Amino acid sequence: MDPLREVRAWQDPVCDVFLTGTVFLDIIFTGLDSAPVRGTESWARGMGSSPGGVANMATALARLGLRTSLAAAFGDDHYGEYCWDTLEQGEGIDLSMSRTIPGWHSPVTVSMAYEGERTMVSHGHEAPPPAGPGPFPNCPPRARAAVASLEPGRTEEWIAAAAGRGSRIFADVGWDDTGRWDLDGLADLAHCEAFLPNAAEAMRYTGTRCPRAAAKALAERVPIAVVTMGPEGSYAVDGRTGETAQVPGITVDALDPTGAGDVYVAGFLTGTLAGWPLADRLAFAGLTAALSVTEFGGSLSAPGWEEVATWWRQVRGLPGGVPEELRRYGFLEDLLPDSALREQRGPRRRAVPTLGFPVSA
Secondary structure, three states: OOOOOOOOOOOOOOEEEEEEOOEEEEEEEEOOOOOOOOOOOOOOOEEEEEEEEHHHHHHHHHHOOOOEEEEOEEEOOHHHHHHHHHHHHHOOOEOOOOEEEOOOOOOEEEEEEEOOEEEEEEEOOOOOOOOOOOOOOOOOOOEEEEEEEEOOOOOOHHHHHHHHOOOEEEEEEOOOOOOOOOHHHOHHHHHEEEEOOEHHHHHHHHOOOOHHHHHHHHOOOOOEEEEEOHHHOEEEEEOOOOOEEEEOOOOOOOOOOOOHHHHHHHHHHHHHHHOOOHHHHHHHHHHHHHHHOOOOOHHHHOOOHHHHHHHHHHHHOOOOOOOHHHHHHHHHHHHOOHHHHHOOOOOOOOOEOOOOOOOOO
């Protein structure tokens, strides 16, 4: 399914979304009853391996039907080969601007999920710069949109370059370890169309005491401010029109939250490029994020349109019909083709316990 089929034109960029960053190999342990205790050994009931880091976002975008281009360094090892093949061959992500670094090993993250949260341990080294100007030649490409992760006190030249070429920049931000929480330190925010922090980050950056006030304050800095509130859903303000929207979260049996934030951004970006109403964008983003946490494996837990259609088909089939709190997802009827609402396809590729198993066609 192509979510942009109604808005595409012959002169549009070939690439829908561009992003760049570090690809990790993620090893995820699930089914832990509690956090590991010092000096003891803990056994997990589940384990999965999958590409991680920026691959979480790239996979989420590609699975929603967006033509995704990733510029990243890959390790010259089995982990790097696995990540490259999974993203390019398995997910259809354009890696023409990526490169394999001879003699450089892949960064690795071990994630342990328990009690609805996760703890991570990572290891890696910064990729050595290649010969020639800039880390990625001909980067960024012309694209409808780009996804960036902002860092306090740091600017990325490619963000301004992408915005200058007409790309709509969607950005999130990580925790400010310096403790300054200075919005002026996010210089690249000036190039962004949408900023999507979580509630804790948004309130600290704005000095406010509630997510809604934080979103309104952020909308004075960026055209669209979206504040995510975990199970409580999300709240958004369009600073250009004054429109606001809030959509509650969806209750699911969560297995692993790894990558859920990336899936949310991908869902919101998809709806924005397709021209959906603000509230529908929030609802769709929240739905895709909720579906992702029911699987484990970061990037490979991301849902596609098949999973969205399956969920809506199950909701429609509930005794008594669609519950009141889920009727706002009726917009999916107009988005999903009739075949998707009638048929269920085979399972999508998910995280595997080990890289040693051959992948069946």
